[in-house]
Amino acid sequence: MAGTRLQAVRKQLGYSAEEVIRMLLHRADALALPVMSAASMKTKMSRWENGREAVSAQYQRLFRDVYGRTNEELGFPPEQDDNDADELIARISVARSVDAGMIELFSQQVENARHVDRRFGGVVLLDQLRSTIKQIEELLTFSTAQGHREALAGVLTEASALAGWEALDRAAFNQSWDHHERAKAAAHQAQSPTLLAHATAQQAFILIDLGQVHGAVELLASARTLADHAAPSLLRAWLAAAHGEGLAAAGHRDEALRAFDAADALVPADPVDPALPFLFLADSHLARWRGHALARLGEPDAIDQLSHTLPRVPADFIRGKTGLLVDLAVAYAAAGDREAALTYSREAKRLANQIKSDRQRRRLSRLILPGSADTA
Numbered sequence: 001m002a003g004t005r006l007q008a009v010r011k012q013l014g015y016s017a018e019e020v021i022r023m024l025l026h027r028a029d030a031l032a033l034p035v036m037s038a039a040s041m042k043t044k045m046s047r048w049e050n051g052r053e054a055v056s057a058q059y060q061r062l063f064r065d066v067y068g069r070t071n072e073e074l075g076f077p078p079e080q081d082d083n084d085a086d087e088l089i090a091r092i093s094v095a096r097s098v099d100a101g102m103i104e105l106f107s108q109q110v111e112n113a114r115h116v117d118r119r120f121g122g123v124v125l126l127d128q129l130r131s132t133i134k135q136i137e138e139l140l141t142f143s144t145a146q147g148h149r150e151a152l153a154g155v156l157t158e159a160s161a162l163a164g165w166e167a168l169d170r171a172a173f174n175q176s177w178d179h180h181e182r183a184k185a186a187a188h189q190a191q192s193p194t195l196l197a198h199a200t201a202q203q204a205f206i207l208i209d210l211g212q213v214h215g216a217v218e219l220l221a222s223a224r225t226l227a228d229h230a231a232p233s234l235l236r237a238w239l240a241a242a243h244g245e246g247l248a249a250a251g252h253r254d255e256a257l258r259a260f261d262a263a264d265a266l267v268p269a270d271p272v273d274p275a276l277p278f279l280f281l282a283d284s285h286l287a288r289w290r291g292h293a294l295a296r297l298g299e300p301d302a303i304d305q306l307s308h309t310l311p312r313v314p315a316d317f318i319r320g321k322t323g324l325l326v327d328l329a330v331a332y333a334a335a336g337d338r339e340a341a342l343t344y345s346r347e348a349k350r351l352a353n354q355i356k357s358d359r360q361r362r363r364l365s366r367l368i369l370p371g372s373a374d375t376a
Helices: 005-013 015-030 039-049 055-065 085-096 102-119 126-142 149-168 173-190 194-208 213-226 233-249 253-268 286-295 301-312 318-334 338-355 358-365
Strands: none
Touching: 005 039, 005 055, 015 039, 015 055, 055 126, 085 318, 102 126, 102 149, 102 318, 126 149, 126 173, 149 194, 149 358, 194 213, 194 233, 213 233, 233 253, 233 286, 253 286, 253 338, 286 301, 286 318, 301 318, 318 338, 318 358, 338 358
């Protein structure tokens, strides 16, 4: 019998069945869900992956969490909605009650998700964010009041962009693209060029990861155009740095470094803006970003830049630290230092496994160590 989408996702992510069982059990324990033993699950995994037995709703939830995929991407039936008349009336009633307080509640949920995401990764959040996005979309769909639609659409943009970034970190490229498309559509509803420019630029990182670097550079240039001189300087600095990464990925060294110089010049004295909570350029973040670009370009300065930045990464930015360690492994490998490359790749792998960053695991799987054809 042919394999299923469930099996295909596991193989795409490079997990063994035993690793997945451990992750399922760990996630079930975190959620206090009663599940079968590891031995029983081993038998079930085989039956599930070969389509001999349907996956129950409880285990569908666990698979969504550990793989960062939707029911559709895993080959499960769509999540059921209650579409009867009473439910529709209830939805319209709720939509009519949207006020500034409810919008602030959704906004705070997204902000809390950001804090959890950068420390623990998307494994505990992606499915929850999809539920939040669905709620906000329903409110926009069924709302008949115009007063708060733009603000609600703005929250939907931020939630979708964050979900798109988490999906990219789980190497769920199609899902990430869809989230960013929703973010851009919501930004139009919010009438916010700022949010549109950010979502557009962030979407370009999907293209970079897929090797479509020239398309990414074009998209990043377009995002910078969207944010004209009236946009906050913090956003323009972030967009310049994002453009710099795209140019580095395309091998355009001088243009990339000029873009980072522009970002340096644009960063305000206080690079924290409550109106732009999704942008991080304070402390070590811009320096880390430049180091990443230097490592992409194979520049000798990358090692000094990244080594100087590493101890300055805030403790709660685990994903950022993971990426920096991968960059150091890449930089040392390019310099021919096998032992240093191995040291940093092992630490990066430990953190990537801890936060389930399939994006960084994917980068590590492609790292060629000096002195052999072996990967890290």
